[in-house]
Amino acid sequence: MLAALAAIFWAAPREEGAVDWFAPMIPGGWMAWTLPVALFFWVISSLLVLFTILAIRFPETPRIGILRIETTRGDRLFISLLGSAFLNLGWLFFFGAPLWGALILCLVYAAAVFRWV
Numbered sequence: 086m087l088a089a090l091a092a093i094f095w096a097a098p099r100e101e102g103a104v105d106w107f108a109p110m111i112p113g114g115w116m117a118w119t120l121p122v123a124l125f126f127w128v129i130s131s132l133l134v135l136f137t138i139l140a141i142r143f144p145e146t147p148r149i150g151i152l153r154i155e156t157t158r159g160d161r162l163f164i165s166l167l168g169s170a171f172l173n174l175g176w177l178f179f180f181g182a183p184l185w186g187a188l189i190l191c192l193v194y195a196a197a198v199f200r201w202v
Contacts, residue, residue, distance in 0.1 A: 086131050093123045129166070136162055150202040161202055165195035 097120045098108040110118040136159055139145075147155035156164070169191040176187035 086127075086134060089130075090127055093120070093127060097123075132162060152202055156202055158199075161199050164202060165191075165198040168194055168198065 094104070096110055098105045098110060100108065104120065106120050108119065110120065110123060116122075139158065145157045145159075147157050149155055172191050172194060173184060173187045176184060176190070180186065
């Protein structure tokens, strides 16, 4: 995973010697592959690899939380990612572009999901 992260930063466009965060990584591509988008997908894939290793090393037992359904670590990760997407969309609708507040809200939400769901 660290090699993939190094490749992402190696492929990042540069302007005057510094990384250009919002320049397209694939000029003329169909998707806006910028450095933040690539880092987002790297984080998601790293979480999936980490949770796979955790499931193999420390087998999980489902538990019943406040939703009254059995959930495993992977289920709680999915619930927290899905809820975080909606929190970010709501933040964009109500407050606009800077998403630092939404990031903090999502981290608190994910901690609550992993603790109580």
